[in-house]
Amino acid sequence: MTDSLQLILVLLAAAVGVVVLFRLLHLPAMLGYILVGILIGPHTLGWLPDAPGTRHLAEFGVVFLMFSIGLEFSLARLRAMQRLVFGLGTAQVVATMLLVMFTSRFFGLGWGAGLALGGILAMSSTAIVSKMLVERAELNAPHGQKIMGVLLFQDLAVVPLIILIPALAAHDENLTRTLALAMLNAILVLAALLFFGQRLLRPWFHLVARQKSSELFMLNVLLFTLGMAWLTELSGLSMALGAFVAGMIISETEYRYQVEEDIKPFRDVLLGLFFVTIGMLLDLNTLLAGWYWIIGLLLILIPFKALVVALLVRAFAGDWGAALRTGLGLGQAGEFGFVLLTLAGGAQLLPQDVMQNVLAAMLISMLIAPFLIQHAEAIVRRISPEEWMNSAMLMHQIAVKSMGRNQHIIVCGYGRSGQALVNFLKQENVDSIALDLDSRRVHEASANGERVVYGDAAKHEVLQAAGLMRAKALVITYDDKHSALKILHHVQQDRPDLPVIVRTADDSNVETLKKAGATEVVAEVLEGSVMLASQALLMAGIPLSRVVRRVQEARAKRYSMFSGYLRTAPPEIGEDAESLQPRFHHVMLNERDEAVGKRLGELKLDELNVEVNGVRRHNMLGAQPSEEMLLKAGDVLMLLGQPIMLEAAEKRLREG
Structure with missing residues (x-):
């Protein structure tokens, strides 16, 4: 028990220290976890044993990662980006896999191992690239859209690759039959899960949510996620695939965002443990012995993959600048590459020395990625002379x-x-x-x-x-x-x-933006709340002048440029004068009211200086209704006028 506690403390202390250092250096925390695994793993200091229990626990990190990807899986988003996702994304993954498979033949690897290696190297880092694009404000740039489209397809391509790699490892004479059976099994299981899951999930989640217990709701999410993962593993598929399906089913419900928040702590902690176990796989002695292979792989991986992506983007979009930026953004390896590499290693599809060299090259490529993206503009202008011309034009x-x-x-x-x-x-x-x-x-x-x-x-x-x-x-x-x-x-x-x-969008960044030099920051949340309050006050019958004053006071506190004017306008008025100010008043017509069956113009409410601002009928609002409008029972008239006149108008509507 004491040894276990010491082991946990060592792991936590190393993880916290290294991840804090990586955060300070603006590097992804994932790389910090991998470094922790390398340092305290069995091949270096030996503080953390490579036990089956540790690896099995780390698998749940992948389960929750795939669950999160399933939650992000949106058919509407796919339709909006279908050309980029299914056109450019498919071309990138297929081309990379085929070229790597062809190249691996020269190094003595079988076509099955080459295909698996191609799938591993085809992946790029969603975590690193998306973070860099957001920080550099390039998410909506042409190359940013192309990068996100390809990354989205790569996330989806992991699902069939998770099925394909174990099938490739099966040393069966009739491999085509084995692959066909594996795919058929996957399709049947997924179809059953999606069909029954959709019908059972929503009513069950409704029942749990009605109990109004956050603990129960979280337990239910964990039960559903791990239950689906267990079912797919029971049917001969991977746990990660079941978790992806679970996320995909929940993404179509109204509980998606709550589930995403509840699952995040489990995902982040267990995913960190998964990357620690990835670092534990790396044997530094083997790396030193085969350093030339690692450099060769690295030189092939980044330039080769970047060139493939750039040529494909050029063929799709015809712009060398965006093509080169996209290639540099996707040249590194990715998180799912580690998942597939672990799967290939467990199935003994790749030799141990090849796994070590590939793992090292992938890690180094991910360390290089932030610097490549940061200096992409300078690299593109140096490589492509026409980029200078396009920029000048x-x-x-x-x-x-x-x-x-x-x-x-x-x-x-x-x-x-x-x-x-x-x-x-x-x-x-x-x-x-x-x-x-x-x-x-x-x-x-x-x-x-x-x-x-x-x-x-x-x-x-x-x-x-x-x-x-x-x-x-x-x-x-x-x-x-x-x-x-x-x-x-x-x-x-x-x-x-x-x-x-x-x-x-909100007040969270106001101070940061003002310190950076913004004269004024307009927060949508504040403006929305001010207008909500003003409408609520008007509907409650508060005089219009008082509502306007409240709105002006709220804005005066927020916007310094207007404070002098807004705090003094309009002038304060007494209660007697305030009673003469126009206000809103609602009147719902009953069946016995005199106004029912008459046209709005026949009531001559304008003689009372009362304006019919709108008529609500069966939850449908009609602004500025015409005088020819025939009034019916159940209509709600929104009247604007002085209080005494509003009373007279209501009396006319009721009694004629």
Whole structure:
């Protein structure tokens, strides 16, 4: 018991220390866990034995990882990105697998081992790449969209590979028959789980949720996830496959987000343990003996894989710049490669020395990946001379659009918020230029005569071309903290006096953005709550003037630029004057009311200075109804007027 406790303490202390160090260095925590496994594993210090129990516990990390991928599996998302996912993604995985399988023949590996190795090396790191793209504000860039499309397909491709690799390891004379039976077994099991799971899951989760116990709900999630994993393992498939199906079933229910939060602690802890066991597999003595093989594999892996991806993207999109950036982003190995490598090693499909060399090359490639992505722009411009020309042409187009404009507003992002802002500016005859990364949206807006250009506002040269030095203000209309911080950095460098307004979803990043130089930060949560409160007060019969004052006071506390004006306008009014202020009043018509069956105009409510602001009928709201509207029992009239007149209007509706 004491030895077990010491073992756990050693593991926790090493993991916490190394992961903190990796966080400080802005490197993925996953690499820290792998380093812990290398240091305290059986091949180095020997503090952590390579026991079957440890490996079996670590398998649950993969189970919860696959469950999380299943939760993210969205048919709507797939349909929106189907060309990238199933076109480019399929081409990348298949091409990499076939080329690796062909190359491995020269090194004495069988075609089955070569195919498994191809599947392992075809994977890229979703954790590293997506994190880097978010931090660099490149998620919505052309190469960012292509990278995410390929990564999404790779996540899906793991499922058939988990079935394929054990089948390849079966030394059967009729391998085709073995593979066909394995696939048929998988299809039947998955079809049964999906068919019965969908019908049983929702009512059962409803029953558990009605008990209003967070502990019970979490236990139920664990039972369902591990139960599905056990069923697939019982049928001869992997536990990870059952967990993926479990996540996919839950993703179609309203409990998806709650389940995702509940499962996260188990997933992260057990996944960390899985990567520790991956590090334990690495034998440093074997690596030193075969260092030249590792360097060779590494030189093949990153440039070879990056080139394959770049050529495929070039064939799909025809843009060398985006193709090279995509290739550099996907050149490394990935987390699921470790899962497949462990599976291939357990099935004895790959020799031990090959496994050691591949594992080392994969780890080093993942360590190199952040630096490759960080310097991708410089690498692409050095490799592709035409990228300079494309960039120069883009800057020229932006400069032409902004030329002659002075004291204009630069609008970063032309989504719904950006379009609404530009419309307001046009009504006030204020010049503006909008920057957006959606080429289709830019083309449509330009065709309609709008001054919208294609460009990444987070790039310094794009802001300069848009007339940063001549602008009157700059507005960031999309909710992306990392991109906003980059824009603010450029503005502080060149125009620290320029007012910058930033949109954000909530209050969590307000202070960070203000410290970075934002003049004002508009939080959607605050504006939404203010408008919710104002509508609730109006519906409660509070006078309009008092509601307006409350809204102004709330905004005055939040927006410093308006505080002087909003705190003094409108002037305070007494109770007598307030009773004359217009307010809202609801009247629901009953069957016996005189207004039922009459047209709205016949009631002549305008004589009482009362406005019918809307009519709600069977939960359908009609704003500004016409005078010809025939009133029915059950209609709810929304009246606006002075209190005494509202009483008279209701009396007229009831009694005529």
